Amino acid sequence: MLDIEIAQENEKTQMRPITEIGAQIGLSADDLENYGKSKAKLSFDALNRLRDQPFGKLVLVTSINPTPAGEGKSTVTVGLGDALNQRHQKAVIALREPSLGPVMGMKGGATGGGFAQVVPMEDINLHFTGDMHALTSAVDTLAALIDNHLQQGNELNIDPRRILWHRALDINDRALRNMVIGMGGPLSGVPREASFDITVASELMAVLCLAEDLADLKQRISRIVIGYTYAKEPVTVEQLQVTGAITMLLRDAIKPNLVQTLEHTPALIHGGPFANIAHGCNSVLATRSALQLGDIAVTEAGFGADLGGEKFLDIKTPVLKKTPDTIVLVATVRALKYNGGMALKDLTTESLDHLQQGFANLKRHIENMQQYHVPVVVAINRFTSDTDAEVAYLVDACQQLGVTAVPTTVWGDGGRGGLDLADAVLEALKQPSNFTPLYDVNQDVKTKIQTIVTKIYGGADVQYDAKALQSLKLIEQNGWDKLPICMAKTQYSLSDDPKQLGAPTGFTVHVRDITPKLGAGFLVVMTGNVLTMPGLPKHPAALDMDVTADGVISGLF
Template structure:
């Protein structure tokens, strides 16, 4: 008998076990007045409850879940984060989970959703993976409203002297659509505005997504929006949202999206899901508000950073943590036998076959991530996310390799067994959070952008050189000229390799990191550094997941993973 699909498990459990959202709120000390329900099983935190919780509660312990470099199919990091929270709860620990919201791009594309898998999922799974509470739609509308206001300003006389060739604000859509990467707008004569080149990016890569995830409250959100760089004048002077006087209007569109969302896991663990920047093209972490609420409302807060520790993990620790004012008490690195074999040279088509040599070679990738996370002086635990095709010999070898480098390693059989399969991991994580941590940042803001990039490239990726395109060199000078050189760095890079080449697997050394562009995100408060061939508007695969999806006359969705 085959194992049921994620959506089949979710739908059965949603029907039998899901609790009314007021019951979930009650578990963490909230009253019905503290939440704004969206139906029976979803809610937003009210502004009152956010303020009250932040003021009256102490922080619990924070656990960051990250991973090695994945295969294209993903390695179940969200599944482990969800299962870990369930396992902590099953051990009697008051636990709250904080996760990112899924984007329709991967849902309709290749990677899938962001609600976990098997018996470790957040529910209602279909709602969360699709429209949820409308946050993604609000962000998309806000991005495009700002774009329309910029073009309208130019059309109506251009009092700010904006150079249409130097508009840096892009339109957005929350779906992979390669046809919109490079387009022309304003055609059709003077009545239809000024013709110019335009570019779309996926909503989760937009600066507004980062701004939403880093804002502390409405006032902070409005201030960050006002600081967004949107264009340059013909004299190359920067133009900001505040110059258009529309920060209030954009904030209005995001006032509800700023409120984190409350749902639950299959085992009724409270889960706060809010914000969804990709880690390969953005900073890859759920909102600061969601993480803070999880820490305030639980004795243990479990959060996840996107993709590998070289991307989301590094960005959480170097960009988010200083703003959070609370470093993780423990870091969990999710590893899988199949991803390590892939990093050791085994072909993806053969990944289900035992190959101890490839596993041994691929372990260099995990070893590098362990080394990188230990740099921050926070206790590290490795979670082996077990797949059905893993052999006893492979698990034994991987465990012994972890033992050799002195890292606590635990087998997680969460996908098939839920919290029962993660209790050993949960106990190890509890023990890790009780150890001394002395958070150390990788770089300081006072260093130049070039120095920060060099530090990340060498210390995290293993590069021995950074090469800048002419465009990137010019942008470095723009940063210096405008005194924007003291911002943290958010590197956009392939998730499949520690380098900027997705085909260089394992733990490459002494390579060159190629920087193609540098974009100041002044509202978010960091600089995005584009490397290799990474793009901010992905494309759909030859056979997108959308081909498998359908809905019946009763509204039951099928084929959603």
């Protein structure tokens, strides 16, 4: 059966009312704001009541560098949560919301797969509770207010050539990457160059995901730098006097969303920043609520441990005020063979040689995560094409590094297929976790970037374009250099070149620009050819989607 068919069958016969799911973790009907029978938002009253509750254990799920199709990190996260509950643990899952870009493009949704899914799958992958639309509206409202300020006399003396704020759309649309707006004469605005980002790469997405409450959201929005004056002085949302309006548009979007897995494990799905461009983690509010409502919170960070994993550990945990007690690294035989030089079309063919070559990638990620002094467990997300010899090789190779590796079959077997992984995680949770950050945020910007490049990516040096050096000078002049670093980098390689697979060393990372994101509280470092507005593939998934006259959807991953 296809993922969508499994989800649709379950939704007809087995999905429980969301109030019952909330009751499992101590939430009353009054704590929930229902969006139909199957999904709800946590109310402000519930969030306020939880504020001082103690935290449970935190399990971070991350992965190796994936193939273009993804490797099932969300599936393993969901299956692990289900398995922990089968082991009589009170587990709550915290995931990101899907973006329509990958849903309509190539990678698909973000609700897991097979029998390790969160439901209602169609709702979550499409419009859900409207969070993405609220964010898009807020981003574009701010952009409209900036251009209106220029049109109405430009009291703040904003330089139209130095506006940092981009418009947004939650779909891959390469035609909107670069444009000229304000054409058509004096009544149509001030002509200038402009750009669109995909919504999940916008600063407002990061702000929403890192805000601790509505008051913090408002403060963060007020600090956003939208551009510079002709004298190169920063201009903020607060100076534009629209903080309240933008916060108002996100009043409901800041509330975490509660849904359930196929096995009725509570799941909080909230926020969806990309990990190759943004910081790649679900909201602080959702993760914190999962920690307070359950004994174990299982959360994931986007793409590989070099991206979402590192950003979770160095950007999110200081705000969350909780570090992971265990890190689960998801690996697949096919992704490791791909990293070992095997062609995509041949990945279902057994090849211990390619697997051995590609294992260097997993080894690097294991060593990277061990730098944080947190116990690491490897989850081998097993596909039907994986041979026993390939799986046995991985288990043994990890064992030689002193790390437990556990095959999982949660896609086909649900939580039952993740029981061994759950046992390994429970054992790891008994070990001490002495979290150590990768770098000191008070170090200078170049030192922090160099640390990430050398200690996480395995690179040797960093090269800065003239534009990046100019941006860095402004950052230092304005005292913004003590912020953490959010690297924008390809997800397919440890380097900034997607063609360098495996575990390359000695390479130079090329920095194109550095952008201050004061609302989010980090500096975005643009490397290689990473784009903030992706494009659709030659055959987007949208071509295979349809809906019948009675509303049944097909073709949605």
